[in-house]
Amino acid sequence: MSLEPPEPELDVGETPDGELDYDELADLLGEHVLDREEHVNAKGFVIRPDSVETVLATLREEAGFDHLSCLTAQQYPDRYESIYHLKKYDDPTQELSVVVPTASEEPVSGSAAGVFDTAIWHEREAYDLVGIEYEDNPDLRRILLPETWQGHPLSNDYNQDQPQIVPLREHANPMEKRTQVPDRSDTMFINIGPHHPATHGVLHLETVLDGEQVVDVDPDIGYLHRCEEQMCEQGTYRHQIMPYPDRWDYISAGMLNEWSYARAAEDLADIDVPEYAQVIRTMAAEMSRIAAHMLAIGTFALDIYGDFTAIFMYSITDREKLQNLLEDLSGQRLMFNYFRLGGVAWDLPEPREQYFQKVRDFCEYMPGRLEEYHNLLTSNELFQMRVLDTGILPPEEAKSYGCTGPVARGSGIDYDLRRGDPYGYYDELEWDVITDDGCDNFARALVRLKEMEQSARIIEQCVDVLEDWPEDEREIQSNVPRTLKPDHDKEIYRAVEGAKGELGIYIRSDGTDRPGRFKIRSPAFCNLQSLEVMAEGEYIPDMVAALGSLDIVLGEVDR
Amino acid sequence: MTLAETISSALGLEGAVGQFVGGFIGAAIVGTFILANAAVAGPWAKRKITAAFTDRISVDKLGPLGIGIIIPDAVRLISKELIVPEGVDRPAWDIAPLIIASSAILGFAVIPMGSIGSVDLQLADPEVGLAFVFAVASIASVGLVMAGYASNNKYSFLGGLRAVAQNLAYEIPLILTGISVVIFAGTLQLSEIVATQQQSLVELGPVAIPAWFAIVNPFAFILFLAANMAEVGRNPFDIPEAPTEIVAGFQTEYSSVYFVLIYLGEFVHIFLGGAIIATIFLGGPSGPGPASIGLLWFLVKIWGVFLLTQWARSALPRVRIDQLIEIGWKGMLVLAFANLFVTAVIVGVLAPL
Numbered sequence: 001m002s003l004e005p006p007e008p009e010l011d012v013g014e015t016p017d018g019e020l021d022y023d024e025l026a027d028l029l030g031e032h033v034l035d036r037e038e039h040v041n042a043k044g045f046v047i048r049p050d051s052v053e054t055v056l057a058t059l060r061e062e063a064g065f066d067h068l069s070c071l072t073a074q075q076y077p078d079r080y081e082s083i084y085h086l087k088k089y090d091d092p093t094q095e096l097s098v099v100v101p102t103a104s105e106e107p108v109s110g111s112a113a114g115v116f117d118t119a120i121w122h123e124r125e126a127y128d129l130v131g132i133e134y135e136d137n138p139d140l141r142r143i144l145l146p147e148t149w150q151g152h153p154l155s156n157d158y159n160q161d162q163p164q165i166v167p168l169r170e171h172a173n174p175m176e177k178r179t180q181v182p183d184r185s186d187t188m189f190i191n192i193g194p195h196h197p198a199t200h201g202v203l204h205l206e207t208v209l210d211g212e213q214v215v216d217v218d219p220d221i222g223y224l225h226r227c228e229e230q231m232c233e234q235g236t237y238r239h240q241i242m243p244y245p246d247r248w249d250y251i252s253a254g255m256l257n258e259w260s261y262a263r264a265a266e267d268l269a270d271i272d273v274p275e276y277a278q279v280i281r282t283m284a285a286e287m288s289r290i291a292a293h294m295l296a297i298g299t300f301a302l303d304i305y306g307d308f309t310a311i312f313m314y315s316i317t318d319r320e321k322l323q324n325l326l327e328d329l330s331g332q333r334l335m336f337n338y339f340r341l342g343g344v345a346w347d348l349p350e351p352r353e354q355y356f357q358k359v360r361d362f363c364e365y366m367p368g369r370l371e372e373y374h375n376l377l378t379s380n381e382l383f384q385m386r387v388l389d390t391g392i393l394p395p396e397e398a399k400s401y402g403c404t405g406p407v408a409r410g411s412g413i414d415y416d417l418r419r420g421d422p423y424g425y426y427d428e429l430e431w432d433v434i435t436d437d438g439c440d441n442f443a444r445a446l447v448r449l450k451e452m453e454q455s456a457r458i459i460e461q462c463v464d465v466l467e468d469w470p471e472d473e474r475e476i477q478s479n480v481p482r483t484l485k486p487d488h489d490k491e492i493y494r495a496v497e498g499a500k501g502e503l504g505i506y507i508r509s510d511g512t513d514r515p516g517r518f519k520i521r522s523p524a525f526c527n528l529q530s531l532e533v534m535a536e537g538e539y540i541p542d543m544v545a546a547l548g549s550l551d552i553v554l555g556e557v558d559r
Numbered sequence: 560m561t562l563a564e565t566i567s568s569a570l571g572l573e574g575a576v577g578q579f580v581g582g583f584i585g586a587a588i589v590g591t592f593i594l595a596n597a598a599v600a601g602p603w604a605k606r607k608i609t610a611a612f613t614d615r616i617s618v619d620k621l622g623p624l625g626i627g628i629i630i631p632d633a634v635r636l637i638s639k640e641l642i643v644p645e646g647v648d649r650p651a652w653d654i655a656p657l658i659i660a661s662s663a664i665l666g667f668a669v670i671p672m673g674s675i676g677s678v679d680l681q682l683a684d685p686e687v688g689l690a691f692v693f694a695v696a697s698i699a700s701v702g703l704v705m706a707g708y709a710s711n712n713k714y715s716f717l718g719g720l721r722a723v724a725q726n727l728a729y730e731i732p733l734i735l736t737g738i739s740v741v742i743f744a745g746t747l748q749l750s751e752i753v754a755t756q757q758q759s760l761v762e763l764g765p766v767a768i769p770a771w772f773a774i775v776n777p778f779a780f781i782l783f784l785a786a787n788m789a790e791v792g793r794n795p796f797d798i799p800e801a802p803t804e805i806v807a808g809f810q811t812e813y814s815s816v817y818f819v820l821i822y823l824g825e826f827v828h829i830f831l832g833g834a835i836i837a838t839i840f841l842g843g844p845s846g847p848g849p850a851s852i853g854l855l856w857f858l859v860k861i862w863g864v865f866l867l868t869q870w871a872r873s874a875l876p877r878v879r880i881d882q883l884i885e886i887g888w889k890g891m892l893v894l895a896f897a898n899l900f901v902t903a904v905i906v907g908v909l910a911p912l
Contacts, residue, residue, distance in 0.1 A: 188713060190713045190714075196806060197802050197803050198803040198804065212717075212880055212881070302803065303803050304876045304877070305794075305875070305876045306794065306797060306801060306802060306803050306804075306876070307609075307794065307802075307872055307873070308609075308613060309612075309872075309873050309874065310612060310613045310614060310873060310874070312613070313613040313614045313615060314614065317614065380876070382795060382876045382878065383876050385882060386876050386877075386878065386879060386882075539879055539880065539881060540717075540804050540805070541801070541803075541804050541877070541880070542879065544804050
C-alpha cells in the first residue's frame, strides 16, 4: 500500500505533461473523424453533420472537453461550416476544434444541444446570421434579428447593400395575438423589458409568473445588435478593427476587449509584443477590470436596494478615479483605442513619476474602500437575507451553459484564462484566482469584490516593474508592417479573460488585409443563457437579483 | 378655543352656519399647511436628504440651498400631459389618486398640533380620535388596490396585490401597538393621550424626563416605527412600488396631475405616520420651552420621522415580498400581541397593587 496521493486521473488523449495527444483523440472517435485540420490554436477534426452529438458527447465524457467555448459558423463558396471550439475547464490550453461541413444546397447539421446547453443559443445565432439549420436544436428560432427578417446576413448570397426595413406591422406584433394560456391557467405572462429599470439595457424577458414566482423565463435579445462582426470583417487588421472592441462591453472594459482582438490578431499574424508593452497592457486591463466590476457591484446593489443608495454613488465615484487614470493613459474616457497590434499606442504619460504616484495612491486607497463595500453590502444582514441562497447556479449547469468569469467562479469553478492560458505579463506577477462555492447571487457579488482587490495587487506590481524599467528599453510597439496580410486560410480562436468572462475571437484570414470571418464569443451572451436555471421557481425580486449578479452588458450580448 | 370656533367668532357667525364655515376654513388652513409641508418634502427635502446620504449635491441652483426648485417642479409636474391608457377602468382609475391623497390629509383633522395663543390647533377632538386616524389612513389601501386593478397593466396589478398583502400584514401589528398606548392612557381621545404624557417620569436634577410613551415603553415605540414604515410603504418595505422589480407598481400608468396626487398622498401619508407617532409616543406638540412653540415641536417631530424614512431609503435593501409577509405575520404580530399582553398586565394587574 502506498501512501502517496493518487495520480490525477488522466483523460483520454492527454499526455502526462498536460499536452493533448490528438492521435489518441482521433482513435477515440474512430471512424467519425473524416479529416484533420490545422488551426493556429488547435487541431481540428472534420466530422459528418449527423455525428455531432455523438462526437461531442464522447469528447465530453471520455476526453474531458467539458467547455463548449464557442460555435463559429461560416459559408465557403462550396460549403457551410460550423466549428465547435472545445476547451477544458481544468486546462483551457487544451483545445480542440470540431469542424462540421454541410452542403451548400441544404445546410442541415446535427445539433450539440443535447450535450451542451450553451449550444442552443450559439446554434440559434448561427442559424440566424449564417443560415445553417441544426436539426435537433429544441428551439431553433432567430435570436438577434426579428422573426420576420428575410435571409441570413452573413451568408454569401445575401445582398448586404439592400437595406431591410421591418416595420412593426410586418413584425410579430405583440398586440395581435393574445398570449397563449399555458397548461396551468393560474399563471400570468408578463413582458419584463425591453424598457424596464432592472434589465440593465434593452433586454426583454418573456416571463411566466405564478403569483410572485417565476415559472419560466425566456430572454429575448438582439435589440442592440449592431453587426459588430460584420463591421470588423470590413475593417483592415492593422488599424480599423481596434476601435470596435471598445464598443462591445462599453462599461469601462474597453482595454480588456481590445486585448482580445490584439491577442487573436497577433497570434494569427505572428507579431511579437515587447515585454514593456505587455506590462502596460496588463496594468491598463486590470484598471478596466476594476472599473467594470465597480459598476457591476453598484448596479447589483441598486437592484437589491431598489434605490440609488450610497453604494451606487460610491462605486461610481471610485470608477471615476479609474476613468481618470485611464484617461491620462489613453487620452479617452470610454472608447480608449489604446492597444495596437504589436504593442500600445503610446508610452505612459509624462511626467511618469506623477502618474505612478497617482496609480499608487489609488492602489493604497482601494483596500480601505473595499472594506467599506464589505461593510455596506456583504456583511449587511438584510442584504444577505435577500441574496444568500437565491439564484442558484450549480457548477455542472454552469459548465454546460458555458459560463465563465465571475459567474463561473461564483459557482466554484476555478477557471481564469489569465492563469489557465497566460498571456500578457500575468504569469510573472503574484495574484490569486478568487472562487466561491456559494453558487448564489451573494457568491457572484463577493467574487467581484475580492477580484478587485487582486486587480489592485496586479496594478501595484506592474507599477513596480514599470518604474524600474531602463529608459532606453521602453519599446512600446514592435515593428509591424503597415498592411497586414496573414496567409490564406489561417484560422484562429483566441480568448482573454474579459470583465464578464471568456472573451474570444475567431478570425479566418482569406489572404487579404481584412478578415474573411470574424466571430466574437461574448461572455455575457453565454452567461445570460443561464438565467433560466437561476430564475425558475424564484421570486421576481430574486430573478432581478440574479440578472444583476450576471452583470450583462447588452452591447456585448447583442454585438 | 378651537381653530374653527376662533374663525367663526372672528367672522361673527354663530350656530350651525358658524360651525360649518369655521370648520371649513379651519380645515382648509390645516390642509394647506400639511400640503405645504409635503411640497417642501417632495421636490426639495427628499432630494437634499438622500443626496446628503449618498454623497451627492442635488438641487442647488434656485434660491438658498436650491429650495426654489419647488416652484419650477410644481409647474413642470402639473403641465405634463395626462396620458390615459387604453382600457383603463374609469372612473375607478381617476378616483384612486384622489382617495390616496385625501385619505391621508383627512387624518390630520384630529391631530393636536399645539396652540397659538389661546387658539387650539386641532380641528376636532372626538373621543375615538385614534381609531379615526387609523381608519382614515387605511382608506389609502383601497386607493392602491383601485389604482392597481383599474390600470389594465400587469405591473400595476402586481403592485396593487402587493399593497393589499403588505397592508394586511402590517396594519394589525400597528394598531395593536397603538392599543397598548390606549391602555396606558385609558382613552382614545388624542388630546387626552397627549395630556397623559405631560407628567414627568423621573427628575434628573433640573431635567425632567417627560412620561412620553416612547420612554415609558420603548419596545412598543420601535415596533410602531417599523410597522409604520411598512404602512406608509417606504424602504425597506416599498414593495408595492419596487421600481427595480415591477416598474412602479400600482402607479405605473399614472402621469401628470394624477402622478402628483399619488406622490402627494404618499408624502402626506408619511407625515400622518409621523403625526401619529408624535402624538401617541412623543408627547405631541409638547417640548421644552413655552407652550406657544408647540407647533414648532410638532413639526420637528414629524420631520424627524420623515428624515428617518429617507434614511432607511438610503441605507436598507428592500426585503422580498415573502420575507415581508413573514416578518409581518410571524414576527411583528406576535411581538405586538406580547406587548399588548404585557402592557395589559402591568396596567391592569400590577399598577393597582
